[in-house]
Amino acid sequence: MYLSNKPSPLESSTDSASSSSTQAHVDSTQQGASRTSHVHEHPMLQHSSNGQTRPPTLFVIFGAQGDLTKRKLIPALYNLAASGHLPQEFVILGVDGVSMNNEDFRLKISRDIQELSTRRIDPTIKDWLLDRLHYLSGDFRDPQTYECLQTTLTELNAQYGTQGNFLYYMATSPTFFGEIVQQLGDKGLVAHNKEYSRRIVIEKPFGHDLESAQSLNHTLRSVLDESQIYRIDHYLGKETVQNILVFRFANGIFEPVWNRQYIDHVQITVAESLGVEHRGNYYDQAGALRDMVPNHLLQILGFVAMEPPNAFDPEAVRDEKAKLLRAIQPMNPIDVLQSTVAGQYKAGLSNGGQVASYRSELNVSPTSLRETYTAMTLFIESWRWEGVPFYLRTGKRLNERVTEVVIQFKSAPLMLFRKTPVDRLTPNVLVIRIQPDEGISLSFGAKIPGPQVQVGNVDMDFQYSKYFGDSPSTGYETLLHDVMAGDATLFQRSDNVELGWSVVDPILKVWDSLGTHAIHNYAAGTWGPVEADALLAKDGRMWRNY
Numbered sequence: 001m002y003l004s005n006k007p008s009p010l011e012s013s014t015d016s017a018s019s020s021s022t023q024a025h026v027d028s029t030q031q032g033a034s035r036t037s038h039v040h041e042h043p044m045l046q047h048s049s050n051g052q053t054r055p056p057t058l059f060v061i062f063g064a065q066g067d068l069t070k071r072k073l074i075p076a077l078y079n080l081a082a083s084g085h086l087p088q089e090f091v092i093l094g095v096d097g098v099s100m101n102n103e104d105f106r107l108k109i110s111r112d113i114q115e116l117s118t119r120r121i122d123p124t125i126k127d128w129l130l131d132r133l134h135y136l137s138g139d140f141r142d143p144q145t146y147e148c149l150q151t152t153l154t155e156l157n158a159q160y161g162t163q164g165n166f167l168y169y170m171a172t173s174p175t176f177f178g179e180i181v182q183q184l185g186d187k188g189l190v191a192h193n194k195e196y197s198r199r200i201v202i203e204k205p206f207g208h209d210l211e212s213a214q215s216l217n218h219t220l221r222s223v224l225d226e227s228q229i230y231r232i233d234h235y236l237g238k239e240t241v242q243n244i245l246v247f248r249f250a251n252g253i254f255e256p257v258w259n260r261q262y263i264d265h266v267q268i269t270v271a272e273s274l275g276v277e278h279r280g281n282y283y284d285q286a287g288a289l290r291d292m293v294p295n296h297l298l299q300i301l302g303f304v305a306m307e308p309p310n311a312f313d314p315e316a317v318r319d320e321k322a323k324l325l326r327a328i329q330p331m332n333p334i335d336v337l338q339s340t341v342a343g344q345y346k347a348g349l350s351n352g353g354q355v356a357s358y359r360s361e362l363n364v365s366p367t368s369l370r371e372t373y374t375a376m377t378l379f380i381e382s383w384r385w386e387g388v389p390f391y392l393r394t395g396k397r398l399n400e401r402v403t404e405v406v407i408q409f410k411s412a413p414l415m416l417f418r419k420t421p422v423d424r425l426t427p428n429v430l431v432i433r434i435q436p437d438e439g440i441s442l443s444f445g446a447k448i449p450g451p452q453v454q455v456g457n458v459d460m461d462f463q464y465s466k467y468f469g470d471s472p473s474t475g476y477e478t479l480l481h482d483v484m485a486g487d488a489t490l491f492q493r494s495d496n497v498e499l500g501w502s503v504v505d506p507i508l509k510v511w512d513s514l515g516t517h518a519i520h521n522y523a524a525g526t527w528g529p530v531e532a533d534a535l536l537a538k539d540g541r542m543w544r545n546y
Contacts, residue, residue: 064094164196280363348524
């Protein structure tokens, strides 16, 4: 697993692909050769931070004209090139329905890099990357596109010496995932062996419920081996999420108290201050529960609560995550009513200004019953976690943009201080901040100076940017690096995906049956509906708000 410097916070984004072109267009070989006959040597290979380069790779992006490619993939690839983590034998082929030749595509990407790069542009590195950009236009559903793709891949593979290693990235609408994979299979473009690799990266959403996720898994596995499929969750590219494993298992002082004897409860919060922005079409179909819980929140939960793997190996780590997800106590309809909350934001004050309600957002139904907030209580049926509640919440238009894990420990006995002014002891709290300021803090009690015994809370605070420096990043660098290297540690396996949906499905069914009665309104700029506060209050606890 490649660990980059601190990735910057990442807003969720989806991508849609245009497929209106019915005739595939391939830029002339002569035009491509004229640009690449004097291909620059990689300007940073000799300065690779870990002393090694990645295997030769032909990187194919389906949905090359989309927002994900523009804002995340290309900037991430530029950052990898700048840090010496791309091989000399590297080339990018963009595939999409917009008719365009190589030079036009390079010009577009050049402007995108200049506009959206997370770091200062080095012209030499930028030229190195642009030299390796090629484009193929075609309809994702047209077999002719894949015949042209086969020819183009053969030419680029020979020209750049990528040794048959093809990496396909699905930066498209999910409706194309199965279609593209089947077409690639029909042309023999995903067949792999010991001599070369053929891998496919699948973006979320991976299905919209358990049945659709199982169907998509079946489609993929009818063409691909599981080892070829990399289901990506960009939250796992964040340093602090990865550091949970290091924090737990590389430090002897924490794991011994990481259990029901010492921990009172755990909170996982993914809060966004923005609304749905330009994602109304998608969000009004998905909602907060589908969009965030089966992937982001349950993935974080897996790292926080799983048992130690027997090796730092992709399958060992994913095995333990699967065991953890299986151990989540299933919910019946009564549990759903008592242990979950759905909310939808109304108009209110956010980020210093008045904002509209969810139902007034672009491409959202004015009578929508889609939730923009969800909170829930989960229990894990295991020796380690029996009786420890895990509180999860996520939502749009909340008071702050923050993603964090809060571990609240049980309070120490007060008896030692019964003859002092101390009337209560505040529990120790460990906060793992994932965004926006990645770091870890631990609060504990200390004596306040003076003649009397008084206890005050103090914090030990660690921030990535202060300790390791702030290296601008998109959050995708680690994940792209890992998939090129064939390291699947941070990617979801098919059973992980289906187990995540099995947690969510009973909740969706009850909420759908309740209709308007399932949704609780909250004003934009607050921390969500009051019913979410009551969810913890009935247990004598409260959310950690700012």
